[in-house]
Amino acid sequence: MKRLQAYKFELKPNGEQQRDMRRVAGACRFVFNKALAWQNEQYDADKTVKFSYTTLANLLPLWKQDPALQWLKESPSQPLQQTLKDLERAYRNFFAKRADFPRFKKKGQSDSFRYPQGCKLDQANSRMFLPKLGWIRYRNSREVLGAVKNVTVSFNLGKWFASIQTEREVETPVHPSTGIVGIDMGIARFATLSDGSHFAPLNSFKRQEKALVKAQRAMSRKQKFSNNWKKAKANVQKIHARIGNARRDYLHKATTTISKNHAMVCIEDLQVRNMSKSASGTTETPGKNVKAKSGLNKAILDQGWYEFRRQLDYKLAWNGGQLIAVPPRNTSRTCPCCGHIAKENRLSQARFECVECGFEENADLVGAINVLRAGHARLACAETSPAGWGVGPRTHRSDSCDYRLSAVGILVL
Known part of the structure; x- marks a missing residue:
């Protein structure tokens, strides 16, 4: 089977290369905004008109011939074309109601560009080749496996990064474990497993909230676009980056632990x-x-x-496991002992006590047990099959069948 995997590294460009990368990112941003403005004008004139990447790509050579836009020729053509593909994808997501309407890009926000081909990687010397930018050194922290499919260069907090997507053939994985677990998501407990263990919440934003408020107030007192304002803004951005990095690191560690120790994971949808x-x-x-x-x-x-x-989904697939998403309705109100469903069963955020049989347990643990049994109900409905672990679709969700939990098993209705 084919495996797509991305590797992200920090680049170490010299001064000239940094100027060139800023120029390419600016050209991509200009092309995106110009194409978006052109599409908006055409759509206002005719509401039935439809756009495609081909239509936009045919406009790009005409823009380059404009005497006022001769500087577009200095940038590689591939990143500019990929920008138009991104705009087409944004429109499709909007009309499919998966995202908001495309917005104009602003300098300093998500500055990036992508090469679909022509990139080379020299891991022995910790450098990579990007068209019209030359060989650029990077911090080689791990080995890149597979053939390079595309490279995305991005700018964040004064540093340039390269995300390398690769493709390689791997054997169909078989999970070494046969364990099955249900997970209940919460706030007091980040994730409670049906085997009784749980992960405490990191609350990275809450930990940095006071520092963030202080930095934002300091920035608001500066004259906008002054040097002191730019320094204060950089401080705010560093705090946001620290929050995001801590959260991603915690999620990667938690999902890696779960995916390695359990072949099937049932989670609330x-x-x-x-x-x-x-x-x-x-x-x-x-x-x-x-x-x-x-x-x-x-x-x-x-x-x-x-x-x-999302991380559980692909990590379980890489290890030969499977992720099953089940409806979260009444998972924390159903007694795992007698199957009685009532709002009064959950007396507080952490305490569960069945009003029918008197069963008492932590409410999050009860939810995880019910999620596990709901996952078994999905298997009983023949929506998934253990024989297909790691082969077919990894995440399964459906509302076509209902279920009731009981002390002796699951009765599918």
Whole structure:
């Protein structure tokens, strides 16, 4: 089977190479904004018009012939073409209701460009070749396996990075373990496993919140676009980067541990976007408990539940395992002993006590057990099969069958 994997390294360009990379990133940003403006004008004139990458790519040579845009010829053609492909993908995601309408790019935000081919990698000498930029040294922290498919160069906090995507053939993995576990996601406990273990939350944003507020207030007191304002802005960006790096590092360690020790993982199919919606409401119908809901939304987004699931998905596939997503409805209100479902079963955030049989346990652990049994119900509905682990689709979700948990097993209705 083919495995796509990305490796990210910090680049160490000289002064001339840094200027060239800033020039290429600026050209890509200009082409993206110009193409987006052109599409908006065409769409306003005719609402039925449809655009494609081919239409935009045919405009690129015409723009280069413009005497005022001769500087576009100094940049490699491939990154400019890839920028137009990114715009086409953004439009498709918008019309498919997967993302918001494409916005114009701003200098200093997500400056990047991508090479689909023509790049070379010299790992022995810790350098890589990028068209029209030459050989650039990088911090070689690990070995790159597979053939290089594309390279994305990005700028963040005064440093340049290169993300190298590779492709290689690997044997179909077989997981060394046969363990099956259910996971309940939470805030007081980041992840509770059905075997009784749990992962404590990192709360990287909460830890840095006071420092971030202090830095933002200092920036607000500076004159905008002054040198002191730029220094204060860089300090704010460093804090944000520290928050994101700590969260990603924690999620990678947690998902690696789980994927190596369990062949099948059942997880709740949480809709994080809906769970973290604002409760402020409108002027006519104002919301209730807005402050409390705002704090809850902040805590939910600080956990990184979607990234946790995404990492589990591909890491289990690499190890020969499987991820099953089940509906989260009533997982924390169902008694795993008698199957009674009631809101009163969960007396508090951490305590579960069945009003029918008196069963008591930690509420998160009860949720993890019910998630595990729901995963078994999915298998019983023949939506997944252990014989296909690591071969077919890795994440399974469906609302076509209902289930009820009982003390002796699962009764599929």
